[in-house]
Amino acid sequence: MKAKMNLLLAGTFAVLLAACSSTDTMDTDDSAMEDASARETAPVVVGTGNDAAVDSMAIPADQTIIGGSSVSNGGAMVAIADTTVYFDFDLSTLSPQTRAALTRVAAALRSTTGDIRVEGHADERGTREYNIALGERRAKTAADFLVLQGVSASRIETISYGEERPEANGTGEMVWSQNRRVEIK
């Protein structure tokens, strides 16, 4: 399923991902964090570039991670076959930052063909089937945005995994913030 597309985006995202996580590659914008901090009380630790800090790093909902295993090391070309955007607790709304990221993804997708999977996820809090519904809401919100940006709806399939496929293991806001996400594949 993964990486059916091989999209390349010439760009500014010099992304180098640690195998264990991808959280050290956030593009941060403090001004866009108001939505997140209004709902979440946990401290937000912004990337230090130190791998040891990855596991204990919370991702504000307006962060976007672009990249995947096919990232060229230090080059100017970055694959966005795997793009992940993050959400606030119990919400499926797109932050300005996420909309900007999805706009870039849509632009790249418009110049390609092939099927796209939009996978929605939730953190572990709340019941499992309700979280499936919440994950679907997030996936559909992201998919609808891509369609508004000119990506053909017939190429997109949305799937919700709820809390069943966490990106980060454990408990606490640091972990939960990494798991409330939509992955575009």
Added chain:
Amino acid sequence: MRHFLNITLALSLLLFASSSQAELTIEVVSGIDQQTRIAIVPFEWKGSGLAPTEFDQIISNDLQLSGLFENISPGNMLSFPSPDSEMNFRDWRILDADYLLVGNAEVVAGRLISEVELYDVPSGRQVMARRITAGPLDGRDISHRIADLAYEEITGIPGIAESRILYVTDFLNINGERRYRLMLADQDGAREQLVIESADPIMSPAWSPNGEDIAYVSFETGRAAIFMQNLSTGEREQLTNFTGINGAPAFSPDGTKLALTLSKDGNPEIYVLNLATRDFSRITDHFSIDTEPNWTADGQGLVFTSDRGGPPQIYEIDLQSGRIARLTFRGDYNARPRLSADGRFLVMVHRNDGIYHIAVQDLTDDTLIIVTQTQLDESPTISPNGALVMYATKLNGNSILAAVSLDAGVKYNLPATTSSDVREPAWSPN
């Protein structure tokens, strides 16, 4: 398709064994204050060699799990009578025993036979005498049967020692890949068997009232689908393959229908699948999330979770009239309802101040009590006799199963002995 290759169907009799087996063990947290004191005398083994089963141990564990009994230790017993002996009740009155259970066992013509007698100690009266026969390797079944007979004789309520549980586990395999398993075990966690294993999530196991068929959600096809499977034959069938959510299966009390959640028409709605005709009827019609259906005891209605009023709350729909009523008003998150068989109690996941507990609402007066003290408690399932709720909670970072009585007086944990997450218990119907 890698998904199909990753499926393992277990032979129904094959005991599952591997290093990542979850192996649940019991740890009683609390029982009621005024427990019945029972002396369960080590069984007389009339065969040669060692007894195949520690009958009295299993019976003691079963009764202790109910929280209603205090077992008198064999180390304190003054005599060890069997059904063939004269009972000296003075030996048991000194120990303040309320009841005395004696038994023996032997193998005759390839069958395991156990005789058991239960006495009321204060009166010295025999209140039960039974002879139970089973296969030569079924000593555990015989023990559970005896425990249930004694429990019902003493309390007037059917026992649950013979009931079973389904649950989901996940773990990382040696290559660091997440694996999901649906497991079946005795209610005390013993005799764990693998039902199905997959590289993709497995969710929401549910029992048919026949105690043989189960339904669950599997993502093995690359998306969610509902499967039905027979536990004896292993035969399985994919029931749904719609775009979007295929989730939350729940058998009707007569076993002819399956309530479920589908989002094929745009957002999560409740449907009922007629298992004979394979027709789907749409039950709810609202732009909000409607999910987690559970049947009323008479099969005429469903309770379900909906966020139509804002945060998720529990609603009931009458299937005839389509009339919908909201049932929960306390707390900002009530979800995944389960109704007791007598229709009186609504058990749910209840959030207050950001903490998720199991709560029980008495529908006769709408009083609500929170019966758990841990955090992230979820997936409540009611025991077949209506006395206990099993649920999943967190202990030391892992998900474990635990149980509590509906009045919160009795509690026990079934922590897994390995680092697997154990969750989503579903208690068998009998």
